[in-house]
Amino acid sequence: MRVFLDADVLFDSVNDPRTSTLLRRIKNAGHEIILPFSVLGEIMLICISEDREDDLLCIRNICSELKPFFIVSLDQSAICNLCLKDFDKRSFNRTDKDHLAHAMAYSSAYGDGKENYFLTTDLYLLDMMLPCVGRHRKCGLFNNKTVLKIVDKDGIRKLF
Amino acid sequence: MDKPDTMSVLGKKYTRETARKMPYGGLVNSEGIIVEVISEDQAKAQFNACKEHLKELLADMD
Numbered sequence: 001m002r003v004f005l006d007a008d009v010l011f012d013s014v015n016d017p018r019t020s021t022l023l024r025r026i027k028n029a030g031h032e033i034i035l036p037f038s039v040l041g042e043i044m045l046i047c048i049s050e051d052r053e054d055d056l057l058c059i060r061n062i063c064s065e066l067k068p069f070f071i072v073s074l075d076q077s078a079i080c081n082l083c084l085k086d087f088d089k090r091s092f093n094r095t096d097k098d099h100l101a102h103a104m105a106y107s108s109a110y111g112d113g114k115e116n117y118f119l120t121t122d123l124y125l126l127d128m129m130l131p132c133v134g135r136h137r138k139c140g141l142f143n144n145k146t147v148l149k150i151v152d153k154d155g156i157r158k159l160f
Numbered sequence: 161m162d163k164p165d166t167m168s169v170l171g172k173k174y175t176r177e178t179a180r181k182m183p184y185g186g187l188v189n190s191e192g193i194i195v196e197v198i199s200e201d202q203a204k205a206q207f208n209a210c211k212e213h214l215k216e217l218l219a220d221m222d
Binding site for chain 2: 024034053056063064066067068070071072074075077079082083086105106108109131138139140141143
């Protein structure tokens with residue numbers, strides 16, 4: 001399976017060993033850990049603007065251990081972003097929609113049957129409706145493909 | 161301008177130069193090596209899956 005990480009998961013892993021252990025378990029079980037470029041951007045912005053050099057170094061070390069993949073500049077993510085913006089109009093964090101758009105764009109490019117999860121610690125995000133899945137589905141991007149699911153740490157633990 | 165040969169960058173280091181040759185995006189590993197490139201056909205298939213819904217979206221924005 002593919003596990004896309006939200007920025008808050010990496011920040012959480014700095015202070016909470018249970019989170020870094022969970023990420024190691026995902027990696028050791030042979031699953032792919034994937035970071036959208038926008039997640040890296042958010043981490044850099046927060047660490048630079050809040051003088052959190054130690055956190056940045058710690059996240060760098062965690063990434064060095066986890067050896068994640070990075071999604072770069074997907075054309076489709078602009079379309080997914082537009083769709084996400086319009087579909088659930090509640091006041092979600094805009095950057096979260098950027099991260100999700102990258103994850104949706106990437107996971108919809110491959111019909112390889114792998115399961116796709118977006119791991120977050122943001123409880124509000126778990127409630128977000130996606131335009132390509134569920135009863136209010138609007139688009140056919142995931143036709144015959146495994147849809148992206150938003151999960152928290154407990155949700156991903158249950159999969160092991 | 162000629163269309164870039166997107167698959168030619170597979171296995172190469174991600175740089176500003178190689179990035180130009182992957183206009184539809186891709187996947188880079190933690191060593192900075194390009195391990196997957198989205199092809200024009202994949203990008204077109206994704207766009208086509210969204211085309212009808214996009215029309216509605218853009219009409220709503222008028």
